[in-house]
Amino acid sequence: MFNSSQSAVKVIRCIVCPSGCTITATPDQSGNVNFEGYTCNRGLEYAKQEYYEPKRIITTTMRVENGFLPLIPVRTDTPILKDKLKDVLKEIAKIKVQPPIKMGDILIENVLGLDANIIASRNLNKI
């Protein structure tokens, strides 16, 4: 659960609202982390998530064979660990899918064992 940079001071810019508070996370010797600079509880929650386990939703395209369009937009159905982004993108790049495809169709199940599926963002018919 803890990332590799846990012992270092980390500066996190809050994205919860356009105020954009700068939050500093400072770990002490016993491993407790002190968060400073947030101005609301949602900001603190965001900072904790960003500090311990930053996650992102991946959105990219997948190649399509004999489709109405050459690509289909895809996404992960839940956020995945930020440092796995590149590996997941490489997995997606390996695959070519066949239409017809419907929005929500699972194109890669449980990608790299990360408990997230790659799903289609739209319908796509044959050529």
Next chain:
Amino acid sequence: MKKYEADVVIIGGGSAGMAAAIEVKKAGLDVLIIERDYELGGILLQCIHVGFGLHEFGEELTGPQYAQKFINQVNELEIPYLLDTMVIEITQDKTVYAVNNKDGLIMVESKAIILAMGCRERTRGAINIPGFRPAGIFTAGQAQRFVNIEGYLPGKTFVILGSGDIGMIMARRLTWEGCEVKAVVEINPYVSGLIRNQVQCLEDFNIPLILGYTVTKIHGKEKIRGVTISKVDTNFDRIVGSDRFIECDALLLSVGLIPENELTLNAGAELSSNNGPVVDNNLESTIEGVFACGNVLQVHDLVDMVTAEAKRAGNLAIEYINERYGKEVKREKQIRCIAGDNVGYIKPDLINLSDISKETMFTFRVKYPDRRIQIQFRDKENNQLIYKKNKVYVIPSEMVEIKLNLEENQIDTGCQHLIIDVVPRPEVLIEEE
């Protein structure tokens, strides 16, 4: 010439057009959508990132997902639409002329028209970068279409001018596709887009953001091989000696959006300072029975806001057909809204005096960021403050929405001009909103 008839013609099959059409169809009226692209969905289809639908659907969708949900509704309701069809003229009597490859010239007679053509990007010409015109210069949205829909990469190493949201989102997208983004260069001393995009699209990938600089020279004659960027002063003039060369094989421009209103203008409607049509509090343009919604009226922050505005426009068009169409209604007195201090534009431009007992939805953008301000609505004729509201901050990238009942706020019925100012908060008022 092929002829159609519809109660309401909707020009544009993007998020605004589809939402308006659905409202009209549900009320039992005949509606026709005319779309110039080969499928419905509009710009959402190329915005494959997430961030859409939190208000409308309560979940974070991608652009194509958001569009698909509306396309599905259009199909379920069997709303007719013409694809690959370009509207070339609309007239004051609500006749629409369009062309396509199958039918040639098309004429559609209607009772009301809803303008939903969206907006387009400002280009190199709009920002006057001098020099040759080599290959490799794109607007951010153009590059987005190449990468996300057509499947082409327009370059390998990029400089992005302008820190608008599309530019920052493209910086991440191109990085994910294996390209190198050398820098995002912004002429203002602040970022134009959302902080969320600055963090997740630039800082996540250590893409340099260079504030207070602009591109002053494009290098290369046949193909771009780099740009010179220079620091600017407060008048945006180049500071001599601050030039830096950055090598790149593509330059993306993310320097703003303009409502697309050639049809509106040719029809004889009045446009306002944001290039959107002048509308009253019923979203009706200066041509009776012609309504506007979505980015053709004003560029919105969120598609959810476009949808909400388009639903309103749909219902107002229905109300027009049921209550006013075909009747002699004399032009009533209107209050004109004026964008004052630090206000770029204000919608609506006009308020019907007979509607002041209803709630008016005001929307505007500030010209520059500011903190601890007060929004003031003033009656110009008697210089009376009608309404004030404190806000902790305002930024140009965030549209301000204010719902206001002018009658309850004691507006004088003799008021002809309403001025909206965003000013420093008077010292005596220290309460937060």
